[in-house]
Amino acid sequence: MDNTTPAVRKRRTPEERREEIIRAAITLFARQGFERTTTKEIAAAAGISEGTIYKYFTSKQEILFAFIEPVAFKTVPEFFAEHRDHDDEQLVCAFIRNRFSIFENNRDLVRVIFGEAMFNPSLAGELHRMIAPAKGALVEYINRREQEGIFREVDPEVAARALMGSILMTFVVWDLLVQGQPSVTSNVTLSEELTGIFLRGVLKTTGAADVTAKSKESR
Numbered sequence: 001m002d003n004t005t006p007a008v009r010k011r012r013t014p015e016e017r018r019e020e021i022i023r024a025a026i027t028l029f030a031r032q033g034f035e036r037t038t039t040k041e042i043a044a045a046a047g048i049s050e051g052t053i054y055k056y057f058t059s060k061q062e063i064l065f066a067f068i069e070p071v072a073f074k075t076v077p078e079f080f081a082e083h084r085d086h087d088d089e090q091l092v093c094a095f096i097r098n099r100f101s102i103f104e105n106n107r108d109l110v111r112v113i114f115g116e117a118m119f120n121p122s123l124a125g126e127l128h129r130m131i132a133p134a135k136g137a138l139v140e141y142i143n144r145r146e147q148e149g150i151f152r153e154v155d156p157e158v159a160a161r162a163l164m165g166s167i168l169m170t171f172v173v174w175d176l177l178v179q180g181q182p183s184v185t186s187n188v189t190l191s192e193e194l195t196g197i198f199l200r201g202v203l204k205t206t207g208a209a210d211v212t213a214k215s216k217e218s219r
Helices: 014-032 039-046 050-056 060-073 075-082 088-105 107-117 121-147 156-176 187-202 208-217
Strands: none
Touching: 014 039, 014 050, 014 060, 014 107, 039 050, 039 060, 060 075, 060 107, 060 121, 075 088, 075 121, 088 107, 088 121, 088 156, 088 187, 107 121, 107 156, 121 156, 121 187, 156 187
């Protein structure tokens, strides 16, 4: 008689199950597109029933943004708080490198979200909602440095959009869209160059060297 006890399959925690669903969905979204992927296919890829998905998510769209929001957007205010004592060059460069690192580690997700948002108003609206707090943290930083006399008088909203736009377009256009082409510039160099371009636009032009020094001393 075989007294071998069958192996007990470990029960997934709700968080582990959510992660499995997200990973399966992102893989499918990247391979065949958001609209063409069904919840039935996501369930099959995750090894669960379709009904189980709706215990964790209300829609495909919620699955799509469940990962990117805490990683890419909710962390921005914390980033600026943690780097408050850095001079502007260090802070801006670190911010750009941080964004590049997130994009690099989530290529499929970035490709899906920004590709689909171009043609899906609902996704675009949700993406805008998520970006708003991140942009707000950048606007607050620019506005504070202007009040401290380091940055010239600019529209903080426009300056924040310009920086975020340059980061996004540098990655999406020159990396994702030109895949397979040899990279002529490292992300480190790109970060440094974009930092210089941005700061030369917002630092006071009169006595720029003195203002830069003051920027470092004021930290």
